[in-house]
Amino acid sequence: MHATMKAARAHNLLAAFAVSWVSTSNGQEVPTNITKEDLAKDNKLFLRLAGKALKWEEPEEPVKIAGPLHFVGTKGLGSYLFVTSEGNILFNTGMPSSGPMIVDSIKKLGFKPEDTKLLINGHAHSDHAGALAYLKELTGAQVAIMREDVQAIEDGGKDDFHYGWDWKVMGFPPCKVDRILRDGDTVIMGEVRLTAHHTPGHTRGATTWVANIVADGRSLTVAWPDGGGFNPGYRVAKNPSYPGITEDYRRTHHRLEMLKPDIFLGSHCEWFGLEEKKQRAATEGVKAWINSEEYRRFVARQKRAFEDQADREMGVPAPMEKQMTK
Numbered sequence: 001m002h003a004t005m006k007a008a009r010a011h012n013l014l015a016a017f018a019v020s021w022v023s024t025s026n027g028q029e030v031p032t033n034i035t036k037e038d039l040a041k042d043n044k045l046f047l048r049l050a051g052k053a054l055k056w057e058e059p060e061e062p063v064k065i066a067g068p069l070h071f072v073g074t075k076g077l078g079s080y081l082f083v084t085s086e087g088n089i090l091f092n093t094g095m096p097s098s099g100p101m102i103v104d105s106i107k108k109l110g111f112k113p114e115d116t117k118l119l120i121n122g123h124a125h126s127d128h129a130g131a132l133a134y135l136k137e138l139t140g141a142q143v144a145i146m147r148e149d150v151q152a153i154e155d156g157g158k159d160d161f162h163y164g165w166d167w168k169v170m171g172f173p174p175c176k177v178d179r180i181l182r183d184g185d186t187v188i189m190g191e192v193r194l195t196a197h198h199t200p201g202h203t204r205g206a207t208t209w210v211a212n213i214v215a216d217g218r219s220l221t222v223a224w225p226d227g228g229g230f231n232p233g234y235r236v237a238k239n240p241s242y243p244g245i246t247e248d249y250r251r252t253h254h255r256l257e258m259l260k261p262d263i264f265l266g267s268h269c270e271w272f273g274l275e276e277k278k279q280r281a282a283t284e285g286v287k288a289w290i291n292s293e294e295y296r297r298f299v300a301r302q303k304r305a306f307e308d309q310a311d312r313e314m315g316v317p318a319p320m321e322k323q324m325t326k
């Protein structure tokens, strides 16, 4: 198979977790004899393949991004630390295995894990909420979660509309929530202001966080779009995974389109090209992270993938080229 086709195929398989990952990876590690249906049926396989191909559990050097904002995640999963004069905020905790790696990264940057006062999250799946319980226990931080994801965080994923039945495979250690967030709620700590946008679809309580920070005397808006992607086996239009999911996704894509961040980051690192940005930032500084145009393209691509999926479910044929150029 031609390399581009192979990559496109691997891309389609894992589209939900990483709509743009073929742009930064050649997809060699994804066996090509596995179909989307196989992945939809076998969560363990999906988890293993996505985790390996997208490097979810490989350690990554931490780095300062801009002002108070630092990257402390793994090669594939974005976790972020905001360092403020009133304590620190940790955003996303990766897989259940990621806890110690995140702690190491915080220490490597010269900060103390126990200065973490607040834990926030993008959505209640094991690749982002995996080490919440571990880090809450270790730091004593409060956990703030969007209302519609609270149940899933507290029961370790049993409440998830798609994976709940298979929580032994797809779940994560449950974590007590201290503060329940609603759409538009803000978190202010020191010089950092974060706004939680409720952007459901991927999970019922998926949350797009937007941060206002100051770096080198300049005010910057940073966004972590969440909720707009779908996983193998999700039904987004016909026999929907939950009633109202179609409308949720469309509203979410619209909400995401309205945002105009200076910096676009994500819970998955291939979305925004972590490695490339890090390399450029070594010489260019904060400027390397400014990528509003990439944000716009990312949201357009997610929206397109969703509408194509909705068309497929409704029996509207999609031309081959349309699938290849996503």
Ligand SMILES: [Zn+2]
Pocket (backbone or CB within 6 Å): 123, 125, 202
């Ligand atoms: Zn997810």
